Amino acid sequence: MKRKLIRWALIALIFVAALGGAGMLAKMKPPPEKKENTDVDLLVQVMPLGTETVNFTVRSQGNVRPRTETVLSAEVSGAIVEISPKFIPGGVFAKNEVLMRIDPTNYRVAVDQAEAVLAQRQIEYDGALKLRKQGYRAEAELASAAAALETAKAELVRARRNLELTAIRLPYEGMVRSKDADLGQYVTAGSRLGVAFATDFAEVRLPLTDRDLAFVDLPSAGQIEKSGAASGPEVTLSAVQRGKKQQWTGKIVRSEGVVDENTRVTYAVVRIEDPYRRHVEGGDSTALPVGTFVSASIAGNSAENVIRVPRSVIRGNGQIVVVNDESRLEIRDVDILRSDAMHAYLSGGVAAGERIAVTAIENPINGMRVRTGDEEQVSADEESADETKDDATEETVAQGDE
Template sequence: MNNFKFTINIVAAPLVIALCAFIAVSLVKSKKGPPIIPKKEVVISVAVNLAQPETVTPIIQSFGNTQSYFNTSISSQINGEIIEISPAFEVGASVDKGQWLAKINRADFEANLASRQAAYATARTAYAEEQTRSLLAEEDWLAAGRELSEASDLTLRKPQLEAAKAAVESAQAAVAQAELDLERTSIRAPFDAIVNQRSASPGNVVSRGADLGSLIARDRIQVRLPLTPSQASRLTLPSFDSEASNLHATLTTPTLPGIEWDALITRVEPLIDPKNQSVYLVGEIKNPFENPDAFLPVGAFVNAAIRANPMEDVFKFPESAVVEDAFVWIVSPDNTLAKQPITIAFSQDGQIYARILEPLYNLPLKVLSLPLASLKSGQKVIAVLPDATSN
């Protein structure tokens, strides 16, 4: 009996297990899961600007320090004592060409001139007497019935006459030199200038070549402006053999904000800096000291803006729109994103100017102004123009 029960248990156990498994599977299959909701595509809105080719005039930026056009040391050309200094011979004062700056005692030079004039008068008298003697010698020779061609130069007193003439010329030159020395007792400005430095004082005994001060030209100053080869290529530079130039630079300085000066680019320096390959332009500023409210001193640091040659068929993008200096994101007519390759020409005031060889779509292009890093080509977007954003 016990064996029979044991046999039944062995046979029934798998059946019970199989039945339970069948019931469990049936229950799982019959149970309804949560409804499947289709995933909705997210379409973001992007701010775009319309871009199309235009003609622009780049502004080349440079800098430099102003320099004097003429910077002359004033020195004495004679020896003597300074007896007077002009009130205008002060640092910062303006002087005109020919205006006297300092005077040296004239007494010795007046005496020397008088002595030279006396020597000149004596030489002229001696020359006149020698001319008379030479003429008498010729007459005496002819009165003796002889030909002048047979007379020697010494007989006709020609060497004595030439010596007397040379003495007159030497005395005349000595008078001219004495007059020049007397004139040099008044030291004068060689050109319209501003006094830069003065070391002379009344009572100083100076020698020839002694430094008395320095002047800088008043009518103009100059500035050297370095340019890179790329910047220089966008300008029409004045040629070395031409005096005419239409290239100008607008100068500003931090020391006088809000004031501008015009500099005419007159020439290009013939040498290129071997360290950085910079090209140097030289600009001239006319009458920089004339206006007391716009006084541009020598040595001032200035920023320069130069209008370059116009560039055609250039697209303008904000700096934030350009990715890796290689492309911009644009929106296609079917509102999907695409990468538009560009070639940067220059940048200025937060804008990048570039050329597009082959636009992907018809112009104007819808360019993303602030693209995200997660954007992908072909992604659906909603383009929003600035006017729409403001509304």
């Protein structure tokens, strides 16, 4: 019995000693270190703003078309007896060159007959006039002879004109677009013979929106000269030909003067001289064919004190994110004067000397603090200076110990 009590006493003593040791070990364990808040402000790239004078360029596009295009039709009847070798699609011809000839035989005969009738009427009139002076003819007979004479003259004019119309000509130098009649074919007055257009000038209709018109000075109707053109802004046209980008220059010569009811645009007309380069001696002789689709850059007006920013920094609702002197965000509404594919041009809402955030911020908040590249550079410089100072201090202490 005594041994059993001693055994239980030893077990209890060991248990108490173990608890005491565990408690002492727990007290000896160092307390956990408190971690400081390591949240870092968002790093953004900023761009300082400045004002400048901007020469705006208005962009548009359109198709090249001839200034003058003619549907050739026969004005007299007959068989086609002659066709110029140039009267084929793509053929070029000179002003008043004969392109086609209708059989003139009957029309030459008509001229001869009209001349004979005129000679006869002239004799009759002269005789009636002589008799009238002698008192043998009445005034009415003389008037009748005079009328017959005038009719004969008119018939001769018409016969000669019909003879001229057997030769198909155009009053300009140009190019044949299509050929609709051929040698030996019989045509009547009004029959379609082909289509041709002038090559002295070509035109491009450029659609301009109301916003575009604020930056382009179009010629007014009063400025248009007798030639049907006025001197307006210069235009650079460009298109890809044979795998290479080609350019041509022209001028806006007029506005069509109406707003399209469907698209709400106004068309400005650009004129290009000698598009087929028929009169170019040396230099660039790249032709600008009719039907070419071209892009147009119009020299527009200029504006002063404009702030140019990347278009990507403009938020969808016309806002911009400014980083103030305290490195905090300010979301501002801006006045966008104009924008293109790369830039937006601002006339208000920000000022020269301010900074804007170029880095895209997903959910910017007014007053949100950020870091900029400039601040990172300053911090790095200060840290470098502190390290240099510490190194110098350690070196001084070491020398003192020696």
